[in-house]
Amino acid sequence: MDVLANDSICEPPRLSLQGDDSDERTIATSPAPRSYGRSNSIRSLLEPTKAIDEGWSWVIVAASFVLSFMLYGVIGSFGVIYVPLTVLYSGQNESSDSCASTSDSTNGTRSVSGQTAWIGNTATLLIFSLGPFAAALSKRWGVRPVVLTGSIIFSTGIILTSLTNEMWQAFLTYGIVAGVGGSMIHSPGVGIVPTYFHKRKTLAVCITQVGGSIGTMAMSAGMGVIESKYGWRRACYFAGGISCLSIPASFLYRPRYVSETTEGNKTVKEIVIGAWKTQRHPRFALWVWLIGLHFFSLYVVVFHIYRHSECVLGISKYDSSFLLTYASAASVVVSIAVGYVSDHLQYRLPLLQLFILIGGIGNVFFPLYRTYADLVGFMILFGINMGYLAIMNVFPSDFVGVDEAVNAFSILSFTSSIFGTFGGPAAGWIFDATGSYNAAFVLSGILSICVSLLMSLDRCLIQVEEKRKDKEAKLTPIEGTL
Known part of the structure; x- marks a missing residue:
C-alpha cells in the first residue's frame, strides 16, 4: 500500500x-x-492524498468551512457599511442622518445610492468572474499557495478600506484588492470540495455552505453592532481581522492526484481555455446561465434589505443588522436537511427549482411587508431559498465529472458574477428614481420564478441525449461482426 x-x-x-x-x-x-516523526508529519501535509469520503477529505471540508465563513460573511455584510458610505460620499458629515442625507436633492448633494452599491458589487464581480483564472492558478501551482496568497490580499483590502475617504479609494481597496484576493480563495478553496467525495458529496458541500450561512449570520450581526456604536471604520477593522482566519486554514489543503497528473504540465492559458470548454455540455450550459440570472435577484436582497429596513421603514440600525442573521439561521437548518435528502436522490434538479421558486414568490410580495415582523418572516423565507446553495455546488461535478469539477465551478462563479453584479446597482438606481425598493424586489422575484420554470428544459435535454446515445449504439458495430 x-x-x-x-x-x-x-x-x-x-x-x-x-x-x-x-x-x-x-x-x-x-x-x-520522534524527530523523524515530526519531519514526516510536515512532509505528509505537502504530499497529494488519495482519500475519498474519509480521512483528509473531511479536513478539506473543515478548511473550506472556515473560508466560506470568512468570505461569505464579509461580502454578505456589505449592506451594514453601505448606508454610512452613502452618507460619506454624499458630502455629509459621517455623524449625519444616514437616511435623510443620501437621497436629499434639496441640499445641493446628489444621490449616490447606485454608485456606492458598485463598491460591493465590484468585489463580488471579481470574486466570481475571476474564478476560471483562479482555478487555473490552483491547478498549475496548487490550491494551498493560491488560497494563502488570496487570503493575505483579501484581508489587506478590507482593512485598508477603513482608511478611505473617497469613493474611488473604496473601489480600489474593497472592490478591486479584496475582490481579486477573494477570487483566489473562492474557486480553488471552495470549489475543490466535491472532488474529495463520492458517496457523501452533497453532505460535504452542504457543510461548506453552512459555513457561509453562519458567517453571514455572525458577521452581519457583529458588524452591525460595531457600526452602530463605533462607526463603519471600526466595523471594517473587525471584518479584516476575521478575514485573517483564512490564512491558517489555507495550510490544510492537500492536492488530489487527479489535479496534479492531468493539469500540472499545462500553462495557465491552456487551463483557462479548458475551463470554458466545459460549456460544451448542453445541460451544464443551460443550468449555469439560469443560475446566473437568479443571482441578479439574490444580490438585490443581500445589498439592500438593510437600507430598506432603516431608511424606508424607519427600523433602528441595531434591529436591521439582524435581518440577515435570521436568513442565515434558516439557511443553516435547510442546508443540513438538504445535504441528507439530496444524497439519496438520483435527480436533484427539482429540489433546486423548488428553492428558487420559493425565493421568487417571496420577492413578488415584497410591497406587503410593512413591519419589522414582516421583514423577519421575509428573511426567513429568503434563508430557505438560500438552501439551494447547499446543492448548487454539487451540480458541476454531476454534469461534467469529477476531473472537470473545479473548472465547471469556476465557470458557474463567472456567470453568477456577471448577472449578480448588476442586481445591487440596478436596485439602487430604481430607489434613486422612485424612492422605493418595491419595483426592484418585485422584478427580481418575477425573474427567479421564470428561472425556476425554465430549468424544466433540462428534462428535454436528457431525452435528446438519450436518443443520441441510442442512435450511436445502433450505428456502432457489435464486436466480432463485420
Whole structure:
C-alpha cells in the first residue's frame, strides 16, 4: 500500500512490496525517532492524498468551512457599511442622518445610492468572474499557495478600506484588492470540495455552505453592532481581522492526484481555455446561465434589505443588522436537511427549482411587508431559498465529472458574477428614481420564478441525449461482426 494513500499523518512510514497485481504485502517499519516523526508529519501535509469520503477529505471540508465563513460573511455584510458610505460620499458629515442625507436633492448633494452599491458589487464581480483564472492558478501551482496568497490580499483590502475617504479609494481597496484576493480563495478553496467525495458529496458541500450561512449570520450581526456604536471604520477593522482566519486554514489543503497528473504540465492559458470548454455540455450550459440570472435577484436582497429596513421603514440600525442573521439561521437548518435528502436522490434538479421558486414568490410580495415582523418572516423565507446553495455546488461535478469539477465551478462563479453584479446597482438606481425598493424586489422575484420554470428544459435535454446515445449504439458495430 502506497504511503500517500495513508490518511494518518502521525503513523510510522510503511514499505510496500508488490509482486503481481494480486499479491501485495505491506511491512510496517519499526517506530521512527520522534524527530523523524515530526519531519514526516510536515512532509505528509505537502504530499497529494488519495482519500475519498474519509480521512483528509473531511479536513478539506473543515478548511473550506472556515473560508466560506470568512468570505461569505464579509461580502454578505456589505449592506451594514453601505448606508454610512452613502452618507460619506454624499458630502455629509459621517455623524449625519444616514437616511435623510443620501437621497436629499434639496441640499445641493446628489444621490449616490447606485454608485456606492458598485463598491460591493465590484468585489463580488471579481470574486466570481475571476474564478476560471483562479482555478487555473490552483491547478498549475496548487490550491494551498493560491488560497494563502488570496487570503493575505483579501484581508489587506478590507482593512485598508477603513482608511478611505473617497469613493474611488473604496473601489480600489474593497472592490478591486479584496475582490481579486477573494477570487483566489473562492474557486480553488471552495470549489475543490466535491472532488474529495463520492458517496457523501452533497453532505460535504452542504457543510461548506453552512459555513457561509453562519458567517453571514455572525458577521452581519457583529458588524452591525460595531457600526452602530463605533462607526463603519471600526466595523471594517473587525471584518479584516476575521478575514485573517483564512490564512491558517489555507495550510490544510492537500492536492488530489487527479489535479496534479492531468493539469500540472499545462500553462495557465491552456487551463483557462479548458475551463470554458466545459460549456460544451448542453445541460451544464443551460443550468449555469439560469443560475446566473437568479443571482441578479439574490444580490438585490443581500445589498439592500438593510437600507430598506432603516431608511424606508424607519427600523433602528441595531434591529436591521439582524435581518440577515435570521436568513442565515434558516439557511443553516435547510442546508443540513438538504445535504441528507439530496444524497439519496438520483435527480436533484427539482429540489433546486423548488428553492428558487420559493425565493421568487417571496420577492413578488415584497410591497406587503410593512413591519419589522414582516421583514423577519421575509428573511426567513429568503434563508430557505438560500438552501439551494447547499446543492448548487454539487451540480458541476454531476454534469461534467469529477476531473472537470473545479473548472465547471469556476465557470458557474463567472456567470453568477456577471448577472449578480448588476442586481445591487440596478436596485439602487430604481430607489434613486422612485424612492422605493418595491419595483426592484418585485422584478427580481418575477425573474427567479421564470428561472425556476425554465430549468424544466433540462428534462428535454436528457431525452435528446438519450436518443443520441441510442442512435450511436445502433450505428456502432457489435464486436466480432463485420
